[in-house]
Amino acid sequence: xxxxxxxxxxxxxxxxxxxxxxxxxxxxxxxxxxxxxxxxxxxxxxxxxxxxxxxxxxxxxxxxxxxxxxxxxxxxxxxxxxxxxxxxxxxxxxxxxxxxxxxxxxxxxxxxxxxxxxxxxxxxxxxxxxxxxxxxxxxxxxxxxxxxxxxxxxxxxx
Numbered sequence: 001x002x003x004x005x006x007x008x009x010x011x012x013x014x015x016x017x018x019x020x021x022x023x024x025x026x027x028x029x030x031x032x033x034x035x036x037x038x039x040x041x042x043x044x045x046x047x048x049x050x051x052x053x054x055x056x057x058x059x060x061x062x063x064x065x066x067x068x069x070x071x072x073x074x075x076x077x078x079x080x081x082x083x084x085x086x087x088x089x090x091x092x093x094x095x096x097x098x099x100x101x102x103x104x105x106x107x108x109x110x111x112x113x114x115x116x117x118x119x120x121x122x123x124x125x126x127x128x129x130x131x132x133x134x135x136x137x138x139x140x141x142x143x144x145x146x147x148x149x150x151x152x153x154x155x156x157x158x
Contacts, residue, residue, distance in 0.1 A: 046104040
C-alpha cells in the first residue's frame, strides 16, 4: 500500500470511528433533550478547565455567537451557569451545574462502555493514544511512537 492509499485508509478509519461514536451519542442526546452540538459542548465542558464562551467556540470550531446560543440553551436546560471570571469581570466562565455534571457523567460512562476503542486491550489503546497525540500535536514520529511504529512494521513483515 503506497502512502496515498494508506492516508486515505486512515481517513476512512477515522470517519468510521467518528460515525460510530456519533451514532451512540445521538440516542443519549435525544433522551436528554439535547442536540448533537449541545452534547459535544457538554463533553468539552467536562474537562474541568476554566471555560469561556470564546474557548468553547474554539474547541467546537464555531463562531462565538453560535457557542453563546448553545450555552443559552444549555442554561435553559439547567445544565450550565455563567459565573463571573475571577480576574476579568468582562468575561463569564461557563460551569456545569450539578444536573450538568450528572448528565456529563452519564455521557462519559455511556461513551466509555460503548467505545470502539474498548475492542482494543489496554496496551494497544496506549500505543494508539501515543500515535494520535503525535498526529494532533504535530510532533512527528519520534521517541516512543517511532518505536511503536517500527515494532508494528516488524510484526507485519512476519
